[in-house]
Amino acid sequence: MSARRLREDRLLHEAEATGGDPRRICDLFGLSVGAALRYTSTIDQPGLIEHTLRNAGPARRPEPE
Template sequence: MEPVSHVWINDVLGIPTSRLREDRLLHEAEATGGDPRRICDLFGLSVGAALRYTGTVDQAGLVEYNLRNAGPRPRRSSGM
């Protein structure tokens, strides 16, 4: 077996590998609550670069987007 190349990923997924990496960075920034140290450790970024990604976590547009796309809220049971 050969390692997967960026060409294969681009062809199969239909997006550039750089965009896939950026998506994973932004997701991890959100999942960790904006922890730049975690981003540095996982992706090998400098502190400055990690801060640019974690700086997106508290942006109002992202919060609204996540709320709109979170799906239906769980229903409360009224059995009490």
């Protein structure tokens, strides 16, 4: 897993854990208010974080025919 993907996962997790508090995300990760709002807006979408976590593994190779 790349460092970028780990950071995004952590940001999404923190957004969910704080109930969507953009100020906390700004303070923890040094993001602008706009960027923090983009992450906190995801908590209103049920299943998005679970989908992201499920698909965070390495890319799957197509099976041979």
